[in-house]
Amino acid sequence: MNGLLDKKTSVDLVKLLVFVVVTSLATTVLVVTIGNLGFGSSRQYRAEFTDATGVNKGDDIRVAGVRVGTVDDVEIVDRTRALITFSVDEETSVNGGTNATIRYRNLVGQRYISLTQEVGDTRRLPPGSTIPVSRTKPALDLTVLFNGFKPLFQALSPEDVNQLSFELIQVFQGEGGTLEGLLAHTASVTSTLADRDEVIGELIDNLSLVLDHVADRDEQLTRLIRSFRTLVGGLKKDRNAILGSLEEVSALSVETASLIDGIREPFVKDIKELRAVAGSVDKNKAELDRALQVLPIKLNKIGRTAIYGSFFNFYLCEFQGRVNLPGNNQIPVKYQTGSDRCDLG
Structure with a gap:
């Protein structure tokens, strides 16, 4: 009985070991296939780019669409350029005619670096060499691209933009109609723009007229800009005095407020009395008018009376x-x- 049990246990153990080995081999093959991992020797190079947005460590290096290496590091050089360090297979030739271009790997935004060969020095570069900026190209900036479509989207109605965006997403997801349907809707959108060609033409004509007027007054505009620059420069030079005067103005406001609080009651009383005086003047305006008319005659007689000196003779x-x-x-x-x-x- 014990012999049969040991024999069964041994068989189960062998089966378990075979399962573990097969599973490990399958997992390894899957990892190597998905990750495009290589186990051969490689060479390391560098490439300078004006813009390496979206490039990360581990991204692919491809030649004609085939993965031949990976990105090892991305760093900044002279605060204006990006230096990418990458490794390629030993068989991959990187020479004086090799160009490096950053391209989109998928719609998510992942990048890869494509190596292409052009006319130039065919001698293989030694490991550690750098591909200069003159032979590299950054990826297309989709933000700039979509900003270029802003005038188009502004000319469309919100319904047209939403419908076009929806159909684009549906096509890319494989859940919508065919590309022919997308192009048909795009054609209808462009037809809508064509129907507004007169409005667009008038807009361009008016804009041209405005630019002509601005061009005719370029000297005045230049003087205006220079004067404004001089004004800003003067304000910049006097900023300390201006800021200091603000504190004095604040203190003056506080003192004025306290002064007004002190004279509020007599000031209100004076206003009331002034109102009473104004009422009396309004009631006696006829007598006041007559007195003002007679006053020059009276002053003339008084003046004749005082002609003999600084005294009056009666x-x-x-x-x-x-x-x-x-x-x-x-x-x-x-x-x-x-x-x-x-x-x-």
């Missing part, structure tokens, strides 16, 4: 009055002095 020319007697009797009194000065008036 002369009694005539005296009139009444004397009351008992019994309610009155005697009028009138007396002429006969002075020669009375004739001057």
